[in-house]
Amino acid sequence: MQFIDLKTQYSLIEENVKARIETVLRHGQFVMGPEIQELEERLAEFVGVRHCIGMSSGTDALLAAMMALEIGRGDEVITTPFTFIATGEMIALLGARPIFVDIDPVTYNLDPDLLEDAITGRTRAIMPVSLYGQCAEMDAINAVAERHRLPVIEDAAQSFGASDRGRRSCGLSxxxxxxxFPAKPLGAYGDGGACFTGDDALAKKLREIRNHGQDRRYHHPSLGLNGRLDTIQAAVLLAKMDVFPDEIAARSRLGDRYTALLSERGAASTATGGAAVLTPAIRPDNLSVYAQYTIQVPDRDEVATRLQDRGIPTAVHYPVPLNEQPVFHVGLETGATPVSADVAKRVISLPMHPYLSENEQIQVADAVAKAAGLTLS
Incomplete structure:
Protein backbone atom coordinates (compact mmCIF):
# COMPACT_ATOMS: atom_id res chain seq x y z
CA MET A 1 0.00 0.00 0.00
CA GLN A 2 1.24 3.49 -0.83
CA PHE A 3 1.08 6.38 1.63
CA ILE A 4 0.29 8.76 -1.24
CA ASP A 5 -0.61 7.38 -4.67
CA LEU A 6 0.38 9.72 -7.50
CA LYS A 7 0.53 6.96 -10.11
CA THR A 8 -3.23 6.37 -10.20
CA GLN A 9 -3.85 10.07 -10.56
CA TYR A 10 -1.35 10.26 -13.42
CA SER A 11 -3.08 7.41 -15.24
CA LEU A 12 -6.24 9.57 -15.33
CA ILE A 13 -4.60 12.77 -16.55
CA GLU A 14 -1.67 11.37 -18.54
CA GLU A 15 -2.77 12.61 -21.96
CA ASN A 16 -3.57 16.10 -20.69
CA VAL A 17 -0.26 16.34 -18.82
CA LYS A 18 1.71 15.21 -21.85
CA ALA A 19 -0.12 17.62 -24.16
CA ARG A 20 0.44 20.59 -21.87
CA ILE A 21 4.11 19.80 -21.33
CA GLU A 22 4.55 19.30 -25.08
CA THR A 23 3.10 22.77 -25.64
CA VAL A 24 5.69 24.25 -23.28
CA LEU A 25 8.50 22.32 -24.95
CA ARG A 26 7.41 23.66 -28.33
CA HIS A 27 7.06 27.34 -27.40
CA GLY A 28 10.21 27.22 -25.26
CA GLN A 29 9.19 29.85 -22.67
CA PHE A 30 10.32 27.80 -19.69
CA VAL A 31 10.39 30.77 -17.31
CA MET A 32 7.25 32.95 -17.01
CA GLY A 33 5.63 31.38 -20.06
CA PRO A 34 1.93 31.92 -20.87
CA GLU A 35 0.88 28.98 -18.69
CA ILE A 36 1.86 31.00 -15.60
CA GLN A 37 -0.75 33.67 -16.21
CA GLU A 38 -3.34 31.07 -17.23
CA LEU A 39 -2.77 29.15 -14.01
CA GLU A 40 -2.78 32.28 -11.84
CA GLU A 41 -6.09 33.40 -13.29
CA ARG A 42 -7.62 29.98 -12.83
CA LEU A 43 -6.40 29.63 -9.24
CA ALA A 44 -7.50 33.15 -8.28
CA GLU A 45 -10.98 32.40 -9.59
CA PHE A 46 -11.02 29.08 -7.74
CA VAL A 47 -10.08 30.71 -4.42
CA GLY A 48 -12.27 33.76 -5.00
CA VAL A 49 -9.66 36.53 -4.77
CA ARG A 50 -8.37 39.05 -7.27
CA HIS A 51 -4.75 37.96 -7.36
CA CYS A 52 -2.72 34.77 -7.44
CA ILE A 53 1.07 35.05 -7.75
CA GLY A 54 2.89 31.84 -8.63
CA MET A 55 6.00 31.11 -6.57
CA SER A 56 8.90 28.65 -6.74
CA SER A 57 7.78 26.90 -3.52
CA GLY A 58 5.44 27.25 -0.59
CA THR A 59 8.43 28.23 1.52
CA ASP A 60 9.30 31.09 -0.82
CA ALA A 61 5.64 32.11 -0.84
CA LEU A 62 5.81 32.63 2.94
CA LEU A 63 9.07 34.54 2.62
CA ALA A 64 7.73 36.77 -0.16
CA ALA A 65 4.53 37.46 1.78
CA MET A 66 6.48 38.76 4.77
CA MET A 67 8.83 40.74 2.52
CA ALA A 68 5.80 42.38 0.90
CA LEU A 69 4.61 43.38 4.37
CA GLU A 70 8.11 44.76 5.10
CA ILE A 71 8.71 42.46 8.06
CA GLY A 72 12.33 42.44 9.12
CA ARG A 73 14.91 42.48 11.87
CA GLY A 74 13.52 43.03 15.36
CA ASP A 75 9.91 42.37 14.37
CA GLU A 76 7.78 39.59 15.84
CA VAL A 77 5.46 37.25 13.96
CA ILE A 78 3.03 35.08 15.92
CA THR A 79 2.66 31.52 14.69
CA THR A 80 2.17 27.94 15.83
CA PRO A 81 4.95 25.59 16.93
CA PHE A 82 3.07 22.55 15.61
CA THR A 83 4.02 22.76 11.95
CA PHE A 84 6.79 22.11 9.46
CA ILE A 85 10.04 24.04 9.97
CA ALA A 86 9.43 26.33 6.97
CA THR A 87 6.83 28.36 8.87
CA GLY A 88 9.19 29.51 11.61
CA GLU A 89 12.26 29.28 9.40
CA MET A 90 11.14 32.04 7.03
CA ILE A 91 10.30 34.36 9.93
CA ALA A 92 13.77 33.91 11.40
CA LEU A 93 15.47 34.16 8.02
CA LEU A 94 14.21 37.75 7.74
CA GLY A 95 15.69 38.55 11.14
CA ALA A 96 12.29 38.59 12.82
CA ARG A 97 11.40 36.51 15.87
CA PRO A 98 8.77 33.77 15.74
CA ILE A 99 6.46 33.94 18.74
CA PHE A 100 4.99 30.49 19.27
CA VAL A 101 1.41 30.30 20.50
CA ASP A 102 -0.03 26.93 21.46
CA ILE A 103 -2.63 24.97 19.54
CA ASP A 104 -6.21 23.92 20.10
CA PRO A 105 -6.09 20.31 21.38
CA VAL A 106 -8.94 19.24 19.10
CA THR A 107 -8.13 20.82 15.72
CA TYR A 108 -4.33 21.13 16.19
CA ASN A 109 -4.50 24.64 14.73
CA LEU A 110 -3.38 27.83 16.47
CA ASP A 111 -5.62 28.62 19.43
CA PRO A 112 -7.10 32.10 18.84
CA ASP A 113 -7.94 32.49 22.53
CA LEU A 114 -4.21 32.70 23.28
CA LEU A 115 -3.37 35.40 20.73
CA GLU A 116 -4.07 38.55 22.72
CA ASP A 117 -1.50 37.74 25.39
CA ALA A 118 1.19 37.13 22.75
CA ILE A 119 0.85 40.49 21.00
CA THR A 120 3.45 43.15 21.84
CA GLY A 121 4.55 46.45 20.41
CA ARG A 122 6.87 44.54 18.06
CA THR A 123 4.22 42.23 16.61
CA ARG A 124 3.96 42.77 12.86
CA ALA A 125 1.84 39.85 11.68
CA ILE A 126 -0.02 36.68 12.68
CA MET A 127 0.71 33.52 10.69
CA PRO A 128 -1.68 30.67 11.46
CA VAL A 129 -1.19 27.29 9.77
CA SER A 130 -4.17 25.41 8.35
CA LEU A 131 -2.83 22.05 9.44
CA TYR A 132 -3.65 18.61 8.04
CA GLY A 133 -6.00 20.13 5.46
CA GLN A 134 -8.42 22.03 7.72
CA CYS A 135 -8.60 25.82 7.81
CA ALA A 136 -7.50 27.48 11.02
CA GLU A 137 -10.13 29.48 12.90
CA MET A 138 -9.58 32.42 10.60
CA ASP A 139 -12.61 34.50 11.64
CA ALA A 140 -11.48 34.55 15.28
CA ILE A 141 -7.86 35.16 14.31
CA ASN A 142 -8.80 37.95 11.91
CA ALA A 143 -10.92 39.59 14.60
CA VAL A 144 -7.94 39.77 16.96
CA ALA A 145 -5.70 40.98 14.14
CA GLU A 146 -8.16 43.71 13.17
CA ARG A 147 -8.31 45.03 16.73
CA HIS A 148 -4.54 45.36 16.71
CA ARG A 149 -4.26 46.45 13.06
CA LEU A 150 -2.14 43.46 12.12
CA PRO A 151 -2.02 41.57 8.81
CA VAL A 152 -2.70 37.85 8.76
CA ILE A 153 -0.78 35.40 6.56
CA GLU A 154 -2.43 31.99 6.22
CA ASP A 155 0.10 29.21 5.81
CA ALA A 156 -2.15 27.03 3.68
CA ALA A 157 0.51 24.63 2.44
CA GLN A 158 -1.67 21.68 3.48
CA SER A 159 -5.14 23.12 2.97
CA PHE A 160 -5.49 24.28 -0.63
CA GLY A 161 -9.02 23.36 -1.68
CA ALA A 162 -10.38 23.37 1.88
CA SER A 163 -13.12 25.77 2.87
CA ASP A 164 -14.57 27.48 5.93
CA ARG A 165 -18.25 28.42 5.68
CA GLY A 166 -18.02 28.17 1.91
CA ARG A 167 -14.93 30.39 1.62
CA ARG A 168 -11.79 28.85 0.24
CA SER A 169 -8.51 28.53 2.07
CA CYS A 170 -6.00 31.14 0.79
CA GLY A 171 -8.83 33.66 0.49
CA LEU A 172 -9.42 34.13 4.21
CA SER A 173 -6.70 36.62 5.18
CA PHE A 181 4.96 20.14 -3.47
CA PRO A 182 4.02 16.80 -5.10
CA ALA A 183 2.49 15.34 -1.93
CA LYS A 184 0.15 18.29 -1.32
CA PRO A 185 -3.58 18.18 -2.17
CA LEU A 186 -2.79 20.03 -5.40
CA GLY A 187 0.76 18.99 -6.22
CA ALA A 188 3.10 19.68 -9.12
CA TYR A 189 5.86 17.34 -10.31
CA GLY A 190 8.45 19.35 -8.42
CA ASP A 191 8.49 22.36 -6.13
CA GLY A 192 5.99 25.16 -6.53
CA GLY A 193 3.74 27.48 -4.57
CA ALA A 194 1.59 30.60 -4.72
CA CYS A 195 0.48 33.69 -2.83
CA PHE A 196 -3.12 34.93 -2.91
CA THR A 197 -4.43 38.36 -2.00
CA GLY A 198 -7.23 40.77 -2.71
CA ASP A 199 -4.93 43.76 -2.16
CA ASP A 200 -3.76 45.28 -5.44
CA ALA A 201 -0.72 46.97 -3.91
CA LEU A 202 0.43 43.80 -2.18
CA ALA A 203 -0.05 41.81 -5.37
CA LYS A 204 2.18 44.26 -7.24
CA LYS A 205 4.85 43.95 -4.55
CA LEU A 206 4.67 40.16 -4.60
CA ARG A 207 5.10 40.03 -8.37
CA GLU A 208 8.17 42.24 -8.08
CA ILE A 209 9.64 40.30 -5.17
CA ARG A 210 9.41 36.94 -6.95
CA ASN A 211 11.41 38.38 -9.85
CA HIS A 212 14.41 39.94 -8.10
CA GLY A 213 12.47 43.01 -6.97
CA GLN A 214 12.11 44.44 -10.46
CA ASP A 215 9.05 46.32 -11.70
CA ARG A 216 10.41 46.31 -15.24
CA ARG A 217 13.48 44.85 -16.89
CA TYR A 218 16.69 45.91 -15.10
CA HIS A 219 14.84 48.33 -12.82
CA HIS A 220 14.79 47.17 -9.19
CA PRO A 221 12.95 49.36 -6.65
CA SER A 222 13.36 46.71 -3.94
CA LEU A 223 15.22 43.56 -3.03
CA GLY A 224 13.60 40.35 -4.13
CA LEU A 225 14.05 36.66 -4.85
CA ASN A 226 14.46 34.28 -7.71
CA GLY A 227 11.06 32.97 -6.69
CA ARG A 228 9.30 32.28 -9.99
CA LEU A 229 7.17 29.21 -10.66
CA ASP A 230 8.48 27.15 -13.59
CA THR A 231 6.29 27.08 -16.68
CA ILE A 232 6.35 23.27 -16.91
CA GLN A 233 5.08 23.00 -13.32
CA ALA A 234 2.29 25.44 -14.19
CA ALA A 235 1.39 23.22 -17.13
CA VAL A 236 1.19 20.17 -14.84
CA LEU A 237 -0.96 22.05 -12.35
CA LEU A 238 -3.34 23.17 -15.10
CA ALA A 239 -3.84 19.54 -16.06
CA LYS A 240 -4.41 18.58 -12.44
CA MET A 241 -6.96 21.35 -11.91
CA ASP A 242 -9.33 19.46 -14.22
CA VAL A 243 -9.68 16.67 -11.64
CA PHE A 244 -9.05 18.68 -8.48
CA PRO A 245 -12.71 19.41 -7.57
CA ASP A 246 -13.47 15.68 -7.71
CA GLU A 247 -10.39 14.96 -5.61
CA ILE A 248 -11.50 17.46 -2.96
CA ALA A 249 -14.86 15.69 -2.69
CA ALA A 250 -13.10 12.31 -2.54
CA ARG A 251 -10.72 13.45 0.21
CA SER A 252 -13.61 14.66 2.36
CA ARG A 253 -15.54 11.44 1.79
CA LEU A 254 -12.53 9.22 2.53
CA GLY A 255 -11.70 11.16 5.69
CA ASP A 256 -15.24 10.66 6.97
CA ARG A 257 -15.05 6.96 6.08
CA TYR A 258 -11.79 6.50 7.98
CA THR A 259 -13.37 8.06 11.05
CA ALA A 260 -16.45 5.86 10.77
CA LEU A 261 -14.40 2.71 10.25
CA LEU A 262 -12.14 3.43 13.22
CA SER A 263 -15.14 4.27 15.41
CA GLU A 264 -16.80 0.98 14.48
CA ARG A 265 -13.68 -0.93 15.52
CA GLY A 266 -13.25 0.30 19.05
CA ALA A 267 -13.08 3.29 21.33
CA ALA A 268 -12.16 5.81 18.64
CA SER A 269 -13.29 9.36 19.26
CA THR A 270 -12.81 12.96 18.14
CA ALA A 271 -12.75 14.05 21.79
CA THR A 272 -10.44 13.20 24.65
CA GLY A 273 -11.69 10.81 27.29
CA GLY A 274 -9.66 7.65 27.25
CA ALA A 275 -10.20 6.63 23.63
CA ALA A 276 -7.45 4.37 22.32
CA VAL A 277 -7.54 6.15 18.95
CA LEU A 278 -8.31 9.85 18.69
CA THR A 279 -9.64 10.68 15.20
CA PRO A 280 -9.63 14.11 13.49
CA ALA A 281 -12.27 16.67 14.45
CA ILE A 282 -13.51 18.92 11.66
CA ARG A 283 -15.12 22.16 12.78
CA PRO A 284 -18.77 22.77 11.77
CA ASP A 285 -19.17 24.29 8.30
CA ASN A 286 -15.56 23.36 7.45
CA LEU A 287 -14.47 21.11 4.61
CA SER A 288 -11.06 19.51 5.08
CA VAL A 289 -8.94 18.24 2.19
CA TYR A 290 -7.16 15.86 4.57
CA ALA A 291 -3.65 16.52 3.37
CA GLN A 292 -2.98 14.00 6.13
CA TYR A 293 -5.40 11.78 7.98
CA THR A 294 -3.81 12.07 11.40
CA ILE A 295 -4.84 10.21 14.52
CA GLN A 296 -3.49 10.07 18.07
CA VAL A 297 -2.50 6.77 19.62
CA PRO A 298 -0.67 5.70 22.77
CA ASP A 299 2.70 4.02 22.23
CA ARG A 300 3.03 5.53 18.76
CA ASP A 301 6.33 3.89 17.86
CA GLU A 302 4.96 0.47 18.70
CA VAL A 303 1.81 1.13 16.68
CA ALA A 304 3.86 2.31 13.69
CA THR A 305 6.00 -0.84 13.84
CA ARG A 306 2.95 -3.09 13.99
CA LEU A 307 1.37 -1.29 11.04
CA GLN A 308 4.57 -1.51 9.02
CA ASP A 309 4.66 -5.27 9.69
CA ARG A 310 1.21 -5.47 8.09
CA GLY A 311 2.29 -3.43 5.06
CA ILE A 312 0.69 -0.17 6.18
CA PRO A 313 3.00 2.86 5.77
CA THR A 314 2.70 5.72 8.23
CA ALA A 315 4.34 9.10 8.89
CA VAL A 316 4.59 11.52 11.80
CA HIS A 317 3.63 15.17 11.24
CA TYR A 318 5.27 16.50 13.49
CA PRO A 319 7.34 14.81 16.22
CA VAL A 320 9.08 17.92 17.60
CA PRO A 321 7.38 21.34 18.03
CA LEU A 322 9.37 24.20 16.54
CA ASN A 323 10.05 25.85 19.89
CA GLU A 324 11.82 22.66 20.95
CA GLN A 325 14.01 22.58 17.84
CA PRO A 326 17.64 23.55 18.54
CA VAL A 327 17.54 26.46 16.12
CA PHE A 328 14.62 28.11 17.97
CA HIS A 329 15.00 26.84 21.53
CA VAL A 330 17.42 29.51 22.77
CA GLY A 331 15.64 32.16 24.80
CA LEU A 332 12.28 30.39 24.83
CA GLU A 333 10.67 28.83 27.87
CA THR A 334 10.65 25.05 27.87
CA GLY A 335 7.08 23.80 28.04
CA ALA A 336 5.56 27.12 26.96
CA THR A 337 3.30 25.25 24.54
CA PRO A 338 2.22 22.16 26.48
CA VAL A 339 -0.57 21.08 24.13
CA SER A 340 1.81 20.99 21.15
CA ALA A 341 4.39 19.09 23.18
CA ASP A 342 1.81 16.54 24.26
CA VAL A 343 0.20 16.03 20.86
CA ALA A 344 3.59 15.70 19.13
CA LYS A 345 4.23 12.51 21.11
CA ARG A 346 1.12 10.71 19.86
CA VAL A 347 0.16 11.84 16.35
CA ILE A 348 0.56 9.44 13.44
CA SER A 349 -0.67 9.85 9.86
CA LEU A 350 -2.28 7.05 7.86
CA PRO A 351 -2.25 6.50 4.07
CA MET A 352 -4.38 9.24 2.50
CA HIS A 353 -5.02 10.21 -1.11
CA PRO A 354 -8.13 10.60 -3.30
CA TYR A 355 -7.79 7.14 -4.86
CA LEU A 356 -7.84 4.96 -1.74
CA SER A 357 -10.30 2.11 -2.16
CA GLU A 358 -12.83 1.15 0.49
CA ASN A 359 -11.09 -2.20 0.89
CA GLU A 360 -7.77 -0.44 1.50
CA GLN A 361 -9.36 1.76 4.15
CA ILE A 362 -10.91 -1.28 5.84
CA GLN A 363 -7.49 -2.94 5.80
CA VAL A 364 -5.93 0.13 7.43
CA ALA A 365 -8.69 0.48 10.02
CA ASP A 366 -8.44 -3.19 10.99
CA ALA A 367 -4.66 -2.90 11.30
CA VAL A 368 -4.89 0.26 13.41
CA ALA A 369 -7.47 -1.34 15.70
CA LYS A 370 -5.26 -4.37 16.30
CA ALA A 371 -2.07 -2.33 16.61
CA ALA A 372 -3.67 -0.02 19.17
CA GLY A 373 -5.03 -2.93 21.16
CA LEU A 374 -8.71 -2.33 20.42
CA THR A 375 -11.33 -5.07 20.41
CA LEU A 376 -12.85 -5.55 16.96
CA SER A 377 -16.63 -5.61 16.81
Missing part, protein backbone atom coordinates in the same frame (compact mmCIF):
# COMPACT_ATOMS: atom_id res chain seq x y z
CA UNK A 174 -4.44 39.46 4.05
CA UNK A 175 -2.24 37.00 2.15
CA UNK A 176 -2.72 33.27 1.72
CA UNK A 177 0.27 31.08 0.88
CA UNK A 178 0.20 27.52 -0.40
CA UNK A 179 2.56 24.82 -1.63
CA UNK A 180 2.42 22.68 -4.74
Missing amino acids: TIGCTSF
